[in-house]
Amino acid sequence: MSNETIKIGEYIVIQKQNYRKLHKFNKPDSSINLGRDSVNLKGIEGCPYFSVFKLVPKTNKKNRDYTVELADEAVNLKDEIDIKESGNDNRNIIDDGRSQKLTAAEIDTLRSDSYKASDIVETLISNSKTFHNKTEFSQDKYLKKKEKKYFEYFQVLKPNLRIISEVMYKLEPGKIQNLRIDTLSQIITLANVQSEGNHMLYDSGSNGLMAAALLSVIGSQTNGKLVHMHPGNMSQKQALLAMNLPEEQMNRCISVNVYSALRQFYQGCDTNNVVSEETESNSSEPNKKILKRISDDDIVESVAKKRKQDQDNEDNDAAEAVDADKQRENKKPKWHFDNIAASEIMQGKMDSLVIVCKEDPLNIFNELVTFVKPGRPFVVYYSVAEPLQQLFVALKSKSNVAALKLTCNWLRNYQVLPERTHPEVTMNTSSGFLLSGYILK
Template identity: 25%
Template sequence: MAFVVGNIPRGSHVVLRDGEGAQKVFFLGASCVDLRMGKYGPIPADSVLGVPYGATLRKVAGGKWERLRGGRTELTAEEAAEVIEDNRNLAQDNTAQKMTPEEVKALKGKLGGQEVVDALASSSTTFASKTKFAQEKYLKKKAQKHVQQVVLLRPTVMELCETYMKQSRNKVCGLRFDYLSSLLCHADVRSGARYFLLDCAAGLVTGAMAQQLAGCGEIFRVFRGGCPEKALAELDMVEADRKTVRQLPLEVLLSADPLSLEWLKDPFEGQPAVPDAEIEAQMALRYEARLNRTKQRRADLEALKARPVDGLIIVAGDEDPDLASEALQTGLAMLIPGGRVVVYGQHLQPVAALQGSWRASGQFVDVRLEQLFTREYQVLPQRTHPHMAAESQLCEGYILSASKVVDHSSDAPDRAEPVEQAGPRKRRRQ
């Protein structure tokens, strides 16, 4: 796994997170001029290029976006230990703020967001009498409303997983980052191994496995219809990691004559031979690209059939039960004895039924059905507690894992051969 070292370059991806926690992925291509994030104004791409990952950009007076440097926004443990007062005597009648909404709107047109927050704090009659905790909470709340700032994040697997979950959880089958890490652990994804994969989560599982292999190993990803590669493109992986992914349609594996299918058919089959001199240069390049693509597809199919795979992973949504069942049966036939098989599902009943059939078949051991519990916490001095309003469900999805075994008892002889008795044991010389 390799990351872009240094500052954010042109031609890479970046994840932007605003003050309210919303995230969005952008591609900084040659035609990218502005980045639009929620209700914020356009962010010039030049303000993002050359800035290191993890930096914060803030909109200042004049509409310019500048990098925020330094500054401490949270209390230290020593400062928090000194807080002994409370806010029980403060009136909550909305009369503490002296500035009117019209004055605040006019102030936002002249000054930057942070200056507006400072003006609101100085105009509040109760701000000075609040505790340090309450003051910090007040400033954060006003900053979310009036300060326009974004954090530039590296497009890692975890950041993309959280971004997709916030934007459209159905497109990634409701796969949280903790479930994704558990899938990789149960499937024993390691460098140098071969895996059979059905990934209906926008390529998120494929990208995570490719980074785990680090350029050594093979991932045979099967699909039907379209094969989304959104996560593979946005992870900015190196070419060695991308080459570990080999994509094959499931129909090719189920067909008795796969070479007769259009996906593997020779593009020049049935066409009259034409001398190269009579073919235009553009058409010649197009034919050559199609021929190379067909050769690569046939090589991927031969590589899959060359030897068994070490692991089988199935991640499918509610709309693809038949696809998941066919991919599971096809992958089990190619799985090596002792190989790991992992299935992720969003609902309990189909996964529990599959668990029962595996245990009754006698072809699997260590059959486990798990559900993960995750809860986010606010970690601050003297204020550490779970988030009251969680964006995701605490328990979401199920993971079924097992190891494939082969029963050779029918091939064993009825009676074991007699074992020759050993002769008298010689005494050791003292």
């Protein structure tokens, strides 16, 4: 049950109606901005995920500063407001800005004094000259607009891949290379990502979303590994960290710089501290001078003493060398050991290859395809079609791949309501293109 409660240091998702926001809950009294409202989250720690909280004004609603209290459920305006009559059409309604009897100052005062949002909206409706003449659909649209403005509840959701993907895509799809949740599912299917096996990912700009998707499939109680390659000094991991995965599962993802990992694989690295010949010769000079000064009768004894002394010096030097090696090992950065771990996995070949890039995918594919086992799949994602078309033509002329397929992901959202089902007016239908196939040799 501890995994199902809100804890300090984890990512949470705040949902207020259709608006969602990803937030790292670092402190018990941390604050978050929901639109123009500033909300102090003190009191949500330890509550179960998917709990509903009510916004409570600190002083008055005009300041837009709120605290929270646990609520049983969110109350909708339509459930509290009883509309008894509606018109047949809106032809005789003129929007001249004078249909509301209350002034702006009176509405502000009403908002500050009223405890419930339904009281505010009911007062606005009673002072409207045209509301009861509107059609049922128009009245419903008006209530939704006011509910969005005065809604006083929010819910804390537990992050998962679908929620994180939808939040990031809606916020700014360009930062995740227009990756939608349906595209992620297709990539996982085409790459045949499973809990067992080693998988390679090259990602240069999905904000960790692709790594989060692959690692969520691999799981924690398995032997699978994910080699996550990236072009920069640090990998993008926001989506991966937002999943709140256990440490055991996070350790199955090895994030390495692509150039450092390839250099480690092809060249290796000498980590032993070897004493140079010059140092050895310099250290023996004092012993030679001492031997020249002693008499012939003492040569045997001196030689014996010297051998014992040299043996002791060698033992001391060996111990110091071991200590020095341990100190150097401790001082080496984490990426050094990550490169070694990734290189060892790459030597055993990979079970799939996924490329999500902003660069020309041809050179990246040619460099990484050598690490994939024969008969294993690959998937290359790009936000536009032209680079994948060039890669498709280039691979068609080679004999090391088969079953090439270039597909487009297109999705159209629909509003589904009684007598009002139609495509959404504004939407982003693009989610990139996929080139998939299998490695032959």
